[in-house]
Amino acid sequence: MGEPLRVGMVGAGAISGAYLDRLTTLADLELVAVADLVPERAKAVLERVPTARAVSLDELLAASDVDVVLNLTVPLVHADVALRAIAAGKAVYGEKPLAGTAADAATMLAAAERADVTLGCAPDTVLGTGVQTARRAVDDGLIGAPIAATATMVTPGHEAWHPDPEFYYQPGGGPLLDMGPYYLTALITMLGPVVRVTGAAGRTRSERVIASGPRSGTVFPVDVDTHVTGVLEHHGGVLSTIVMSFDAVGSRASRIEVHGESGSLVVPDPNHFGGDVAVRRLGDPDWETLPVSAGYRDTGRGCGLADLATATPQRPLRASGALAYHVLDVMERLLESAHTGTRLTVDSTVERPEPVALQELRTR
Structure with a gap:
């Protein structure tokens, strides 16, 4: 019941709209930054969430007010973005599949464990x-x-x-x-x-x-x-x-x-x-x-991210x-x-x- 989990969203493509529907309503989540390979798509998100800012990926990963990276990139770059976020000390919640290959996914799990950060993934x-x-x-x-x-x-x-x-x-x-x-x-x-x-x-x-x-x-x-x-x-x-x-x-x-x-x-x-x-x-x-x-009643994509925000050692993600x-x-x-x-x-x-x-x- 504390401060909301501050979210940096990477990827503002087709699936992002469904996540935004939920991010804009949940008390335990706050979208603060958006990055996309096409800057105009990141800027377009600000029409729905004017309190967020459009930034580069490097800026998002370096931001002190980003607690978790919401990774909505295409599957083949899931691992690259996630590993960079983990190296920056950020929790990660990604779209499915976890990575392009199980070997990359195993690398992500090991990196998250070493960094003591949470790694989550759709579907929720x-x-x-x-x-x-x-x-x-x-x-x-x-x-x-x-x-x-x-x-x-x-x-x-x-x-x-x-x-x-x-x-x-x-x-x-x-x-x-x-x-x-x-x-x-x-x-x-x-x-x-x-x-x-x-x-x-x-x-x-x-x-x-x-x-x-x-x-x-x-x-x-x-x-x-x-x-x-x-x-x-x-x-x-x-x-x-x-x-x-x-x-x-x-x-x-x-x-x-x-x-x-x-x-x-x-x-x-x-x-x-x-x-x-x-x-x-x-x-x-x-x-x-x-x-x-x-x-969870009457929910949508992003409830897994909210579940992460309220997870505890006794009730993991x-x-x-x-x-x-x-x-x-x-x-x-x-x-x-x-x-x-x-x-x-x-x-x-x-x-x-x-x-x-x-x-x-x-x-x-």
Whole structure:
């Protein structure tokens, strides 16, 4: 309940708007500085937050009034910006994935530990009422012992709406590394860490076309797998099957389902914070919508940063670098399995983060 955490935002691209929606309302956060490779984009943020200032990255990292760096750069430079911020003694909270590679992510974790600074990472959607209510249902034994889960994300690709989509199709991108963190973080939050993976992957076409914005019609190459499927073996034996695709039109399948010995659970889209959780118990003819029972209410992107602001040694940051590293490690091993045709062990592990009791974040 002290002074707000002072935030320096690096990167003012498409995702920054969603963060600004939350940063401008939460009492525990204050945006003080913004840096972007395109200075005009940083200056444009000041129209929404006139008390902040547009600065260079060097100036932001040197600023004594920046407590935490919000790293919203593209995935391939996540590690570079984060390591510079850590070297400057700043806490870091970044967009997913934690880094372009698990090796870079491990370097970030080690650097943060040496510097005794906090490292956090999106997605924080799992802290909302959707996934947290589902987790509580699993933890309370509502479906009995979990057996299996499915996670499906199907879209024809981000070039349909993003004005500069190339990075989604370069190393560090693709449907698994871009959207997979939402689904894997939710699965791990509910079912625990992953110990082994088996994967398959492919790509439908070698080029894409930008469909919106000033660069509409621009053709660009595809350098990553655009359809990935796999089986994740969780500690304890639960099997999760995932499908992540930028190649198909859409799906009417549930985003996530969890199946137990005595019931099944429908979990809302983990790319969002809320949504209905439904359960069908063994012997029941119909699905029942569960009341909201856990998670941050009525929140949005940036609640993980607010969670960092109120973290303590007794209640560590939930959207942690360690969790994001395990997710990235799982995804890399899944792609490696797809390319080698072998079942692979995941070396990293992580404790499930503390559940979120039903509550609202403090607002101004």
